[in-house]
Amino acid sequence: MKLTELRLAIWDVDGTLVDSRDVIQACMETAFRGAGLPPPDYDATRRIVGLSLTEALSTLAPPDIGLDRLAALVEAYKQSFVIHRTTPGHHEPLYAGALELLDQLKSEGWLMAVATGKSHRGVEALFEKHKLRHFFDTVWCADDGPGKPHPFMVEQAMGALGCAPQESLMIGDAIHDMAMGKAAGVRALGVSWGFGKAEELTAAGADEVHHEFMTLTESLRTFAFA
Known part of the structure; x- marks a missing residue:
């Protein structure tokens, strides 16, 4: 019809x-660990999905992270996503x-x-x-x-x-x-x-x-x- x-x-x-769900959580953990920060658990991650990346990461990061470290965390997440997306077997x-x-x-x-x-x-x-x-x-x-x-x-x-x-x-x-x-x-x-x-x-x-x-x-x- x-x-x-x-x-x-x-x-x-x-x-x-x-x-x-799996790839976003994996990228989040990789980015946070690379920045020397404790990674968020899945329940925290799922609540920010849909927001712009900077807003999402600023919500998950420590409140005193600062603009420079936040910008670096955003870039680390982007790079992690590219790596995951181009890895053989990516699901x-x-x-x-x-x-x-x-x-x-x-x-x-x-x-x-x-x-x-x-x-x-x-x-x-x-x-x-x-x-x-x-x-x-x-x-x-x-x-x-x-x-x-x-x-x-x-x-x-x-x-x-x-x-x-x-x-x-x-x-x-x-x-x-x-x-x-x-x-x-x-x-x-x-x-x-x-x-x-x-x-x-x-x-x-x-x-x-x-x-x-x-x-x-x-x-x-x-x-x-x-």
């Missing part, structure tokens, strides 16, 4: 489409069901965007690895302006594609995704298979929280064709 009205799905990437898979849903939405005529705390370089690497570039009509990253939970990326995606808030929705796994979507006035759909817990997503303003791609697909069809 083809859409008869504009519909825009704005996607987060890490923890929503791509299972990057950062799509979640089961993600590719099928993207393909279905594209065939139905949805517009699709990315709003992510990753850099454009990081997004393009994932697009290349998983052959995703053709699904997305516009891509907005932390490089482009204010990061999550500021509504900037969602607003820019809607503006680029000529969609109003009532025609758009945000899909993500983190509280920062939900807060960003609500700040932009769009429907916010949380997914529980990534970094955020269901109760956290609800508390952050999620209109719905989904535990599998099947129910997410049904929700999107309702939004599109009701």
Whole structure:
């Protein structure tokens, strides 16, 4: 069935489409140890995923780290990610069901965007690895302006594609995704298979929280064709 009205799905990437939990934690541990700092545990890491990298690391680092050491930590994390990404056997898979849903939405005529705390370089690497570039009509990253939970990326995606808030929705796994979507006035759909817990997503303003791609697909069809 083809859409008869504009519909825009704005996607987060890490923890929503791509299972990057292990690699992000590994890179965080490598960067912190290299800087002579105790690495954060996974529970601390998962709470900052989605924020711009500098903001995320400043949250995890000691409060007295200073600007120079923080900048060095940011660079160390970036380098660690490049090394992990280019190591043979690197594993950062799509979640089961993600590719099928993207393909279905594209065939139905949805517009699709990315709003992510990753850099454009990081997004393009994932697009290349998983052959995703053709699904997305516009891509907005932390490089482009204010990061999550500021509504900037969602607003820019809607503006680029000529969609109003009532025609758009945000899909993500983190509280920062939900807060960003609500700040932009769009429907916010949380997914529980990534970094955020269901109760956290609800508390952050999620209109719905989904535990599998099947129910997410049904929700999107309702939004599109009701």
